Amino acid sequence: MDLSKLRVKGDRLRNTLEEMAKIGATPGGGVNRLALSDEDKQARNLFLSWLREINLEIMIDEVGNIFGRRSGKNNSLAPVLSGSHIDSQPKGGRFDGILGVLGALEVLRTIQENHLETLRPVMIVNWTNEEGTRFSPALAGSGVWAEKLDRDWIYARADIQGKKIGEELERIGYRGKQPAQKWPVHAYYELHIEQGPILEKEGKIIGIPAGIVSLHWFDVYVEGKSNQVGPTPMEGRNDALCAAAEMILKVNELPAKMGGNMVATVGEIHNFPNSRNIIPGRVHFTVDIRSWDDDLPGRAWAELKKDFEKIAKKRGCPLRIEETWSVKRVSFNERLVQRVKETAEKLGFPSLPMVSGAGQDAGYISQVAPTAMIFVPSIDGRSHVEVEETKWEDCTAGTNVLLHCILQSAMEE
Numbered sequence: 001m002d003l004s005k006l007r008v009k010g011d012r013l014r015n016t017l018e019e020m021a022k023i024g025a026t027p028g029g030g031v032n033r034l035a036l037s038d039e040d041k042q043a044r045n046l047f048l049s050w051l052r053e054i055n056l057e058i059m060i061d062e063v064g065n066i067f068g069r070r071s072g073k074n075n076s077l078a079p080v081l082s083g084s085h086i087d088s089q090p091k092g093g094r095f096d097g098i099l100g101v102l103g104a105l106e107v108l109r110t111i112q113e114n115h116l117e118t119l120r121p122v123m124i125v126n127w128t129n130e131e132g133t134r135f136s137p138a139l140a141g142s143g144v145w146a147e148k149l150d151r152d153w154i155y156a157r158a159d160i161q162g163k164k165i166g167e168e169l170e171r172i173g174y175r176g177k178q179p180a181q182k183w184p185v186h187a188y189y190e191l192h193i194e195q196g197p198i199l200e201k202e203g204k205i206i207g208i209p210a211g212i213v214s215l216h217w218f219d220v221y222v223e224g225k226s227n228q229v230g231p232t233p234m235e236g237r238n239d240a241l242c243a244a245a246e247m248i249l250k251v252n253e254l255p256a257k258m259g260g261n262m263v264a265t266v267g268e269i270h271n272f273p274n275s276r277n278i279i280p281g282r283v284h285f286t287v288d289i290r291s292w293d294d295d296l297p298g299r300a301w302a303e304l305k306k307d308f309e310k311i312a313k314k315r316g317c318p319l320r321i322e323e324t325w326s327v328k329r330v331s332f333n334e335r336l337v338q339r340v341k342e343t344a345e346k347l348g349f350p351s352l353p354m355v356s357g358a359g360q361d362a363g364y365i366s367q368v369a370p371t372a373m374i375f376v377p378s379i380d381g382r383s384h385v386e387v388e389e390t391k392w393e394d395c396t397a398g399t400n401v402l403l404h405c406i407l408q409s410a411m412e413e
């Protein structure tokens with residue numbers, strides 16, 4: 001058969017996504033499938049049943065990553081791997097993660113029903129705890145598999161109720177036997193929603209990320225002096241919240257000031273004692289800086305720190321800063337990125353080179369195997385919310401690009 005004419009079945013993909021979205025469905029039209037919850041278990045069970053339907057060989061590793069494998073002509077060659085994550089945010093959407101898993105499933109169904117013989121095995125994966133919302137850190141399953149995170153350390157990570165990953169894996173029946181460690185992969189492709197507004201704004205259907213931006217997390221503690229609000233005059237106050245407010249605006253102004261490709265955000269703030277009639281005595285807030293440029297965040301942070309210190313001095317509110325976490329930028333495999341671009345072109349989909357502003361399992365995998373991602377537009381650029389939406393035709397388009405990328409890699413010597 002003429003392979004270039006081969007297409008996935010968009011209706012089947014949609015039905016599969018809709019069936020999955022019933023698990024943990026929220027009244028607002030999203031899903032709640034926290035990692036290793038009962039909903040995650042139910043979703044995994046359904047996923048496994050679909051893998052069995054097409055006779056994939058199933059492997060579950062020690063951290064609950066699920067793999068399905070379809071043999072090739074030469075099974076001593078490293079497989080082509082594709083997938084993403086089934087878990088979601090507490091009130092997450094129906095596309096983040098799961099599109100990459102069920103898109104890969106649709107590709108395998110298409111290969112199977114057309115009785116295609118690939119040279120290399122083709123494998124699908126669901127990575128455990130990508131979101132990092134119930135258990136920190138995020139990207140746990142792919143991180144352990146890529147041997148960048150320690151398995152036993154991950155087992156011991158607890159949720160807010162003190163339940164540990166190791167125990168919860170056991171409880172839902174997904175603590176597998178297979179060692180959670182990398183093996184040779186010829187190519188890894190991950191289909192994912194963009195989670196931003198750029199593709200929609202530019203009128204493109206396929207986004208081709210060159211990699212994932214670097215990420216820098218800081219924790220800032222501002223020390224003021226608490227006092228009764230009524231009797232204490234305005235002069236001479238050491239209001240930690242006012243100091244923090246000024247600092248937060250500096251964070252917001254930072255990207256425009258620095259120029260270049262960067263975003264900076266304060267997303268979390270704790271005010272103590274948080275009482276309407278006490279002057280705030282202490283504030284803790286977080287700073288998140290992301291950039292595709294390697295040295296920009298360092299320069300930006302140095303500027304920001306100077307501003308913070310000035311504000312702290314002016315308001316008499318001493319400052320303590322922790323540099324909590326930092327991840328270097330990830331560049332995907334140029335050859336595979338180019339393949340995604342050419343495949344989108346061949347299939348007639350307008351595409352756009354970009355970078356991923358969000359962390360991805362593909363980030364860890366790219367450190368141990370050639371990796372590329374395929375983005376499809378998010379309507380209004382919304383994600384991690386119930387109204388997260390991607391057009392069905394765009395889901396199908398991305399899955400067709402995935403199909404042809406996988407086929408090319410799977411036919412390679």
Ligand SMILES: [Zn+2]
Pocket residue numbers: 085096097130192
């Ligand atoms: Zn995701």
